[in-house]
Amino acid sequence: MNIVELEEVYKNYGDLQVLKNINLQFRRGTSTALVGPTGSGKTVLLRLIDLLEKPSSGTIYFEGTNANESNDIRLNIRRQIGMVFQKPLAFKASVYDNIAYGLKVRGKKENMDKKIKEILELIGLPGYENRNALKLSGGETQRLALARAMITDPRLLLLDEPTANLDPISKKKMEKLILRINRESETTIIMTTHDLSQGQKLADRMIILYNGQILQSGTPDRIFRKPKNRFVADFIGIENLMSGQIEDSSDGLVKIKTDFITVFALSGKKGKVHFTIRPDEITVSREKFQTSARNTIQGKIYKIIDTGSFIKLLVDTGELITVFITRESLNELSLSVGTNIWLYFKASAVHVF
Missing domain, CATH: 2.40.50.100 (RNA polymerase II/Efflux pump adaptor protein, barrel-sandwich hybrid domain)
Structure with missing residues (x-):
């Protein structure tokens, strides 16, 4: 079953058209990488799926329901989505309070200590509950943001360039964590990335975006073996x-x-x-x-x-x-x-x- 569907979606900012006629379906439990150069519309598309913005025209469905049918439906859907931004911010509080925030807002305080301990183990930061979140390293802050998104058990996890600002060791840890989340919890993941090798490693499907349009969609193997046009072939660095x-x-x-x-x-x-x-x-x-x-x-x-x-x-x-x-x-x-x-x-x- 599709968890998210986009039907004839356009997004404009004034006279600037950022996304053009986007038609996509994302199956539940899969991992998808939105790939393209800077300015191709990847982050805007992710923000539309996260319902942070509304399309200029077109419809976004979450498990068959029109996401913009009413404010109540929109809010209910957003509570089922987790989002990690490219440059995540930590609250001026402990690691524990940062992770607990989503649970407290939703009134889900039952077994909170146990859940936070388990998720700290998952992200490789056991015993960090009382650490000052503002003093974490870049890689630790990124994993903290992922934990904050995951603690509410989202049906859909959105990641905007999740390793863009990390050193190679932190990047490797983050990639392993994303793979583990997708495989063990069967959480649907949609991520943006400039890194083609990362898309190959982490995604079941890659979507190549350029100038606000979808140029090609398919498995990483299919795209690398059979690019549809010259731009895709050049962008993915195809040989010969x-x-x-x-x-x-x-x-x-x-x-x-x-x-x-x-x-x-x-x-x-x-x-x-x-x-x-x-x-x-x-x-x-x-x-x-x-x-x-x-x-x-x-x-x-x-x-x-x-x-x-x-x-x-x-x-x-x-x-x-x-x-x-x-x-x-x-x-x-x-x-x-x-x-x-x-x-x-x-x-x-x-x-x-």
């Missing part, structure tokens, strides 16, 4: 992004010519196109051999980059093509900068858009 002209087509197999190479791919498109070649689906050899792969291209190794987990070859074929290989393959083939090699890949390894 090229443009060319389709010159021939037969039964779904097309021949694409760039200024330097010819590539065969599976596509129904015509004319000028963009395409990517998956670096992990390219085979390398020093000698040319017969293969079932439709594409065979010769090139010279321009650069070798050791990423730690795999070797990245930059191969000059006229077009600069990136290839991922293992360290064992690098040694077995005795590859070095300047080595002439052959690249092989199937037509299915090419994504055309």
Whole structure:
């Protein structure tokens, strides 16, 4: 079942249109990352979902109920949502009182001591009840804000750039905590982030926003494998992004010519196109051999980059093509900068858009 639905939502500030025709559904218990450059509308969208603002037009539903039907309905829904802002503030009080605030406002004081102790254990701050909240580190303050949002058992948790201002160690702790909350409590999470790798790690689904519009939505794997357009491909840092002209087509197999190479791919498109070649689906050899792969291209190794987990070859074929290989393959083939090699890949390894 969908916990939140947005139907034809627009948001304007005067003459400035910030969000345009947003149609989204968020399933209960899932984790979604809203990803896009600064100014793309991510935070505004999150504030609309949190009912802090109203759309200029369109409707937001919470479990099938129109969230703006009345002030009472709006208030009742907001009590089921937790929000952690990018720069959270701590009250001038103890850690205990900061976390207890939401429970006191809602009149839910039963077993409050036990709940606060449990949530401090969850966020990795056991025994911090009497600490001055204003003297916590940045990472601790971020976790405190998360605890303050979670103590009321929200159905929906909204996170605005939850690790943007954290050091690498605090960021790692926060990411583990978000994963744990989503998996163990089945809380629905919607978060904004600039960090694509974070979206991959924490989200079941990524939504790419640009200029107030949704460019693509899907699983992280789907988006990274099959970007819908040039902007998405550029933004997510896709490897081997090229443009060319389709010159021939037969039964779904097309021949694409760039200024330097010819590539065969599976596509129904015509004319000028963009395409990517998956670096992990390219085979390398020093000698040319017969293969079932439709594409065979010769090139010279321009650069070798050791990423730690795999070797990245930059191969000059006229077009600069990136290839991922293992360290064992690098040694077995005795590859070095300047080595002439052959690249092989199937037509299915090419994504055309």
